[in-house]
Amino acid sequence: MPTSTVVLSSGLLIGGLFGATSQISGFCLVRGLRQRWSLQPNDQLAAFAIALAVALLGTHLAYLGQWVDITQSVYLQPTISWLLLPLGGFLFGYGMMLANSCGGRALVLFGQGNLRSLFVLLVLGISAYLTLTGVLAPLRLALAQATSLNMPALPWQQGLMRHLSVAVLVLGLLLFAIRTPGSAHKTKALAGGIMIGLLMVAAWFVTGWLGADPFDPIPVVSLSFILPIGDTIQYSMLATGMELRFGITVVLGVILGALISALVRGQWQLQGFSTSTQMARYALGAVFMGIGGVLALGCSIGQGLGGLSTLSLSSLIACLGILLGARIGAKYPITTN
Numbered sequence: 235m236p237t238s239t240v241v242l243s244s245g246l247l248i249g250g251l252f253g254a255t256s257q258i259s260g261f262c263l264v265r266g267l268r269q270r271w272s273l274q275p276n277d278q279l280a281a282f283a284i285a286l287a288v289a290l291l292g293t294h295l296a297y298l299g300q301w302v303d304i305t306q307s308v309y310l311q312p313t314i315s316w317l318l319l320p321l322g323g324f325l326f327g328y329g330m331m332l333a334n335s336c337g338g339r340a341l342v343l344f345g346q347g348n349l350r351s352l353f354v355l356l357v358l359g360i361s362a363y364l365t366l367t368g369v370l371a372p373l374r375l376a377l378a379q380a381t382s383l384n385m386p387a388l389p390w391q392q393g394l395m396r397h398l399s400v401a402v403l404v405l406g407l408l409l410f411a412i413r414t415p416g417s418a419h420k421t422k423a424l425a426g427g428i429m430i431g432l433l434m435v436a437a438w439f440v441t442g443w444l445g446a447d448p449f450d451p452i453p454v455v456s457l458s459f460i461l462p463i464g465d466t467i468q469y470s471m472l473a474t475g476m477e478l479r480f481g482i483t484v485v486l487g488v489i490l491g492a493l494i495s496a497l498v499r500g501q502w503q504l505q506g507f508s509t510s511t512q513m514a515r516y517a518l519g520a521v522f523m524g525i526g527g528v529l530a531l532g533c534s535i536g537q538g539l540g541g542l543s544t545l546s547l548s549s550l551i552a553c554l555g556i557l558l559g560a561r562i563g564a565k566y567p568i569t570t571n
Contacts, residue, residue, distance in 0.1 A: 237447045244440040245480040249487020252433050252457065256342045256488075257495040259426025260419075261285070263534045264330050264339065267560050275417040280410070281427030286539055287407035288431025289456075293438055293543035294400045302442030306454040308531050309546035310391075315529075317381035318374070319548055322529025323537070323555020329522025330556075331563030332515050336534045337459035337523060341485060345492025347504045353513070354520040359464035361524025366461065374529065391545050399545060433457065434539050441480060456543070457484060458536025460527030518568060530555065 255261065259281065266278030296302040304310060330336045333354050335343060340358070343351035364370050390399040411424060437456040445452045462481030469482050496502040507513040527533045530552040532541055538556065541549025 237445060238450065241440055241445040241452065241480050242478055242483045244436075244444065245483035246487040246490075248433050248436050248440065248457070249484035249489075250491035250494075251487075252338070252430065252484070253342055253345055253488035253491025253493075254495040255426050255429045255433070255491075256339065257346060257492040257501075258499070259423050259429075261423070261426045261430055262335065262339045263538065264335055264560070267331075267557075268564060271561070271564055275420070276414050277416045277420045277423035280412075280414040280416055280420065281423040281430075282538070283407045283414075284411040284424050284427040285431040285434070286542060287404045287411070288428055289434040289539045289543040290400060290407070290545075291404050292432065292435030293456075294396070296435060296438055296442070297544075302438045303454060304438070304442070304544045306442075307540075307544060308453075308455070309537070309541040309544045309549050311385070311548075313382050313384055314548045314551075315378045315381045316383045318378055318529040319531070319551045320555035320558075322526040322531070323552040324559035324562075325522045325526025326530055326533060327526075327556035327559025327561075328563040329519040329524075329526060329559075330534065331560050332519025332567060333523060334516070334519075337463055337527070338457075338488065338533070338535045341459065341463070341488040342492040345489045346496040347502045349504065349506045350512075350516055353507075354516055354523075355463055356467065357517050357520035358460070358524040358527075359467040361521045362460050362464040362528050363468065365525045365528040366464070370525070385547065388545075388547055396545065431539070434543060437484070437540075445480070452480065455480070456536070456540030458532050458540055459485070460524065460533050460536065464524070515568070526559075 260278065261281055262278050263282050266276060266282055269276040270279050293304060297304050333340070335351065335354065337358060340351040340354045344355060365374055389395045411427070416423070434456045438454070441452055442454040458481070462485045465479055466482045466485045469476050469478065493502070507516070523533070530537060531548070532552065534556055537549045537552045542553060
């Protein structure tokens with residue numbers, strides 16, 4: 235079987251498992267942060283923590299065993315933009331609070347029949363490409379060049395310090411997940427988090443090991459949803475002249491997995507906007523997520539799980555921006571009249 239077929243099929247399978255797992259467990263960083271800041275039982279933030287612990291340990295072992303060269307990923311590039319990373323993270327974090335979901339969660343909700351999420355996905359994907367190759371691209375490139383910063387070799391990414399850093403972080407995340415007060419559904423949420431973490435590692439293996447073809451190389455990536463959503467929209471219009479990619483099959487898999495899970499569990503239901511004000515808020519949030527996700531080189535899943543699992547400083551910067559944007563978005567949301 236050709237390598238490309240294996241990679242694409244694996245992407246569909248991983249996406250399907252992600253969609254079904256998220257639909258069943260309710261895996262959602264936005265909900266977790268809202269629970270945390272309103273002092274409610276916090277299943278989802280605990281689930282995110284355990285997902286990160288699993289992704290961190292699995293990625294470390296994959297790199298240690300020389301199965302996946304994570305240094306080829308976008309998260310460990312030699313230069314970063316000291317402006318665009320935190321700015322993009324902030325915009326994404328603010329946007330996901332306005333839209334009440336991130337890109338990955340919007341795919342799951344769309345699979346459940348939520349038409350608000352379809353609207354968010356369309357606006358997000360267009361906004362992402364607007365920033366990557368569209369009218370905002372020249373400004374993005376100019377700012378990236380003007381604020382470029384060379385990244386030094388960091389001690390926690392090498393040798394013994396890397397092993398110690400991973401051990402301390404994994405232990406800390408596990409303790410946080412276990413000790414965080416939760417509801418009666420916490421066990422299901424944690425099980426979902428473990429599965430999500432394993433799927434992040436599986437994506438690394440697929441693109442970094444199964445897809446390691448010197449004659450037809452593909453980017454070494456884990457799961458991320460900003461550009462793949464834009465790619466999927468573009469592919470739906472240009473399929474005869476565009477190559478099918480791993481990220482596109484993941485996106486399709488997430489929708490299908492969530493759809494099947496929702497149908498089996500009797501939870502599929504069409505939902506739409508109740509007011510034009512709500513629609514405007516979601517649109518603005520989707521624009522912020524699309525633009526911010528490109529500037530920050532990822533989303534709450536891509537940077538928050540995939541990027542941090544590589545011990546990347548740039549991912550930490552982007553994630554701090556996401557958390558700050560989310561906090562301000564929760565406390566001072568833009569109101570539309």
